[in-house]
Amino acid sequence: MDEVLADTIGKFITIYEQRHNTKIGINDFPGKEFNEVLPEEIRHTLREYINEPGFFRDIPVMEGAIPVVQQLHEKYDVYIVSAAMEFKYSMTAKLEWLNEHFPFISWTNIVFCGHKIVDVDIMIDDRVKNFINFGGRKILFTSPHNLAVCDYERVNTWEEVGKLLL
Amino acid sequence: MDEVLADTIGKFITIYEQRHNTKIGINDFPGKEFNEVLPEEIRHTLREYINEPGFFRDIPVMEGAIPVVQQLHEKYDVYIVSAAMEFKYSMTAKLEWLNEHFPFISWTNIVFCGHKIVDVDIMIDDRVKNFINFGGRKILFTSPHNLAVCDYERVNTWEEVGKLLL
Numbered sequence: 001m002d003e004v005l006a007d008t009i010g011k012f013i014t015i016y017e018q019r020h021n022t023k024i025g026i027n028d029f030p031g032k033e034f035n036e037v038l039p040e041e042i043r044h045t046l047r048e049y050i051n052e053p054g055f056f057r058d059i060p061v062m063e064g065a066i067p068v069v070q071q072l073h074e075k076y077d078v079y080i081v082s083a084a085m086e087f088k089y090s091m092t093a094k095l096e097w098l099n100e101h102f103p104f105i106s107w108t109n110i111v112f113c114g115h116k117i118v119d120v121d122i123m124i125d126d127r128v129k130n131f132i133n134f135g136g137r138k139i140l141f142t143s144p145h146n147l148a149v150c151d152y153e154r155v156n157t158w159e160e161v162g163k164l165l166l
Numbered sequence: 167m168d169e170v171l172a173d174t175i176g177k178f179i180t181i182y183e184q185r186h187n188t189k190i191g192i193n194d195f196p197g198k199e200f201n202e203v204l205p206e207e208i209r210h211t212l213r214e215y216i217n218e219p220g221f222f223r224d225i226p227v228m229e230g231a232i233p234v235v236q237q238l239h240e241k242y243d244v245y246i247v248s249a250a251m252e253f254k255y256s257m258t259a260k261l262e263w264l265n266e267h268f269p270f271i272s273w274t275n276i277v278f279c280g281h282k283i284v285d286v287d288i289m290i291d292d293r294v295k296n297f298i299n300f301g302g303r304k305i306l307f308t309s310p311h312n313l314a315v316c317d318y319e320r321v322n323t324w325e326e327v328g329k330l331l332l
Binding site: 079085086088089091092095096106107108109110111112113114115117118119120134135 | 275280301
């Protein structure tokens with residue numbers, strides 16, 4: 001979900017601009033995690049914001065995700081798999097978010113986990129760690145933190161996902 | 167979780183004895199689902215009770231589960247996989263329940279899903295439907311509703327799981 005379906009970094013940027021009067025551009029951090037571009041004195045706040053109830057409820061949808069996932073859903077058996085377990089109060093918000101923006105995805109096809117031990121044929125993910133024990137086709141969805149990774153088939157946008165899989 | 171780690175039917179029986187003054191024995195329903203043994207006029211209440219916030223928080227642990235899962239965890243990479251997604255308010259309660267009774271299971275090894283599309287070697291489950299698309303070793307944990315099933319390796323207790331896998 002985060003950084004593939006949900007523009008979580010976009011929400012981070014909004015929060016830090018509003019609450020800390022900082023200016024962070026999406027292009028400020030190639031190869032870095034978001035917390036690494038924050039001034040050190042406010043870096044600890046990121047985890048607090050993520051843990052706020054409802055943090056995951058109003059994250060913007062990634063551009064172009066809805067129509068492409070809808071079409072993928074018509075052609076494939078699409079599962080949404082999110083490492084939601086680390087933030088236990090994220091789960092209800094994430095489920096409501098999915099029901100709002102992707103209502104065609106049934107509860108049967110949603111997985112909240114820690115490690116992504118799913119038995120699927122194709123995985124679209126921004127995190128290389130989720131590919132390590134995965135035997136299927138790995139498609140890396142571009143996010144600032146993974147810009148330096150060269151080992152995987154890569155997509156930069158949902159439009160590109162559509163061209164690849166539809 | 168339900169009917170394997172958690173004695174959900176035990177909690178159902180307690181609820182119906184307390185709230186409806188009925189008497190239901192665990193041996194009253196070989197081959198049946200719990201709702202099928204309820205008098206028809208109160209059958210609709212089961213889903214209401216399951217949907218009560220906190221329903222899943224205080225379910226008794228299945229006899230012998232904790233020490234055997236602890237030992238399995240020392241020998242194997244144990245994941246807890248629960249079809250929690252159908253009842254969206256069950257997830258936080260289920261996670262808290264696991265943290266209380268199985269604190270040695272890390273959040274990384276917990277999966278809440280609809281369909282159990284997990285890539286594991288061995289699955290212990292009471293529901294035959296979860297075995298259908300699963301290629302690994304299937305171990306059926308006895309529950310009243312599956313007593314008539316003959317097609318799978320079966321365990322009746324956690325003691326038997328321990329004998330089989332430890």
